Amino acid sequence: MVDGMYEHKIAIRNVISNKKNTMFSVIAVALAIGIIIIFMGLISGFAAELTDSITDNSPHIRVSPSENNDFIHLYQHHLDTINGIDGVSSTSLILREAATLEKRNKGVSTTITGIVPEQEIRTMGIDDDLIAGDFYTLDHRRNSIVISTGLANELNVEMGDRITMAIGEDRSIDLEVVGLVLSGSNLAYVHLDFIQDYFGHKGKVSTISVVLDDIYAADEIAAEIERETELEATSWIEDHSDLFDLLAIQNIVAWIFYILIYVVAGFGIANVLLTMVMEKKKEIGMLMAMGATRKSIVKIFFIEATFLGIVGLILGCIIALVGIHLLGLIEIEIPIDEVYADVATVPLDPQLIHFLYAGGFAMVVNVIASIVPARQASKLDPVEAIEDDT
Amino acid sequence: MPSENKIVEIKNLSKVYGNGVEVYALNSIDLNITKGEFMAIVGPSGSGKSTLLHIIGILDTPTSGTILIDGENVSDMSDDQRATVRNKKLGFVFQYHHLLPDFTALENVMMPMFIAGVEKKEAKERATQLLSDVGLHDRMEHRPNELSGGQCQRVAVARALANNPDILIGDELTGNLDSKSSRMVYDILRRLNEKYKQTFIIVTHDDALAERTDRIVRIIDGKIVS
Structure with missing residues (x-):
């Protein structure tokens, strides 16, 4: 049943009734979030593994003559x-x-x-x-x-x-x-x-x-x-400064990659919302005829985008957790010498901050992606929208 | 000052369309509509009757002239002010019902009241009463796709009356219905007009329906001819 905040109910019912369209948008967001969280886990896992292997096998400071x-x-x-x-x-x-x-x-x-x-x-x-x-x-x-x-x-x-x-x-x-x-x-x-x-x-x-x-x-x-x-004292960080520079560059490349993934997901959301504006034109016109303000129409689309984002975010976190678990099961054989070998797993270091980063950015992308469709919907002429025969 | 019983006062109103070549959809119209009146606007296609109805419904703006709704000049109102007037003082029924497909009949009728900020309990009571008035007390929890065309149009009538508007505007509201449903909707409108004493303005092609109203305004080429 509808309650006082009618914009919320309209938005959520619109999303639910457009399952086919919204499913793709949610999957796009979820995959983006899942992939990015896994990637962040891999990169920080790799950095942690690297740090461990450096600090495990060599002193933290080497004091020389x-x-x-x-x-x-x-x-x-x-x-x-x-x-x-x-x-x-x-x-x-x-x-x-x-x-x-x-x-x-x-x-x-x-x-x-x-x-x-x-x-x-x-x-x-x-x-x-x-x-x-x-x-x-x-x-x-x-x-x-x-x-x-x-x-x-x-x-x-x-x-x-x-x-x-x-x-x-x-x-x-x-x-x-x-x-x-x-x-x-x-x-x-x-x-x-x-x-x-x-x-x-x-x-x-x-x-x-x-x-x-x-x-x-x-x-x-x-x-x-x-x-x-x-005496001369060299820290492990100074000893491996080239490696840390490489890690910093790797981080920049990773962030560019994340942004590109989000841009693609953002276009997916914008496309779904624009389709929704076209499909719901008459209803938007009727809402305006009933006295809904243009602000309310914008609000409906922002709520839709946020709702899609939240569902995508939850699904994305699940994808990430499952992905991290599955990657953790992969065993890699690392030969130590001709006779002995060690078994290692994919270095993964999932952190809460990765989920927060991925989720926060996803919500920002969702809101940005909804700006154009929301504006388009609010600028509809009610008469044209109601009489639209397309 | 508007006269006590005038709900719509239109003075020298024109609506011009076109880039370069100007086409007068409405040409210097003067029209007064009295409170509680049940009137029909008739005319051939393209005569300007729907344009006039949309301007009375504040869905469209005149190029020149003034229109007063219940004494208020609505021609130069902001978008938000016009939305408020539409919500509180006007109710619309179009040729197609335009019910929100994902909401039940009851929720559709409650919607204008939620836009107006009416409490849920009060909105539900009034919506229930209105749906009973249009003979759909047993269809309240049905969605539009579970109702016939005539039933949907009756829900649309109940929705138009949700906020107890001064004016109900009907644009070819029986145009999509068979003659039996048409008659039923007309009878309901007539009964509601007598019960609630609201002003009903309908645009129609249906001469038989128009004949049964209190007053017929005929428009040809953007001018009122009778």
Whole structure:
């Protein structure tokens, strides 16, 4: 039954009685919203995945020797200073040297990383991918090494085997494999004390890895470390600035894409409303004859557009939720090395703000799309509209 | 000052159409219509009778001259003012009923009252009474597509009377009906005219119907000839 706000009832009944036409408009809006929400989820999921993979496998801040120095000296003092800075979660000392690892006639040139296991595990979580042995053996077994599965495959060695670490042609030492890390890269870890002794770098490290409570505070804390220690501190953001520039460009392209989708959906709505104006011409004329003002006629069409928008919005959100759920089920096999593979899902990070953005823009597009049809309807001459024979 | 019982006063009214070549649809018309009068405007096609009716109904504006409805000059009113006068003082029935197809007979009759801001309860009571007056008390919840042409036209008559207008305007309102339905609609109009004492102005081609009204105004080539 009609109530006082007759414009609402007329608008809603018009929409409902024109199911065929309005269905396409609603689907256009719903698809636009659904696609855009899914896309926003994919883009932010991709950015989050990228950030995670960067920050998971590398420190948030890399502290290097100051200019003209190959090593960081007096590192314990610097370590204490850095650990005293607010926001620093943990630190780890690293000394890297190049060497060749050999087994029988096979040799692989690689970087040997000297670590304090407890520090590196706490800071970089390197034991997450450990599939055999453990890092702590490096603490008490002097001539020991932990290598990646990729390297083990290449040298054809297993846990407990001995491999030779050679520097140049006249220095070499046999090391026992005490741990295997799942990785396709050539990784080799020894204890920091051992590498310092063997390479003659007592009291020196190449870098200090820093992990933070808030990864996005990296730039500020890096600047503070430089001020306090006079060493070079590079944040992960600075290290990957090219990547962030690319993400920003990707965002701009995505927004252009969203706008284009909305423009297409907007034309769909305008077309449906214009058709409705043509079809309802006589009724609009009769409403005017009954005393409906031109403002009321405009209102009817705005309400129709808003109603179509709301239905499209609800449907669009459902499409988005279903789409996100289905995309989340897709599993992608990511090869780690020749033997091992990891299974990942499509990176998706749906956020409430995406729904709000998509919904807000859809409503704006709906209102804009209804301006021309509403004006056309309100400008109808009642006599011409009533007597129209088309 | 308008005379007490004049509801429409038309003075020297002309309506001219055309770009370049001017065509007089109405040419210096003078016409007074008394309250409660049941009159017919007749004339051949293109004589200007519908134009005159639309101007009386404030759906169209004259090129020159004045028209007073219940003493008010409606010729120079704004769009919104004209809409208010149409809503409160005028009721229309056209050749085709133009009922809103998605609303029931009762809702269609209530519509002008909602436009006027009448409360739902009051509107429903009056609409029910009017539908009973036109003999459709048992068809109130039917939609136009569930009613015959004659029944739809009777709903249109009830709708035209919804806001208790001073004038009911009928433009060939029986033109689409068979003779039986035509007679029924005329009888209803006559009875309502006697009951509610409103002014009924109808344009018709139907001489038999015109003969049964109180007064016939004949228009030829935009001029009143009798």
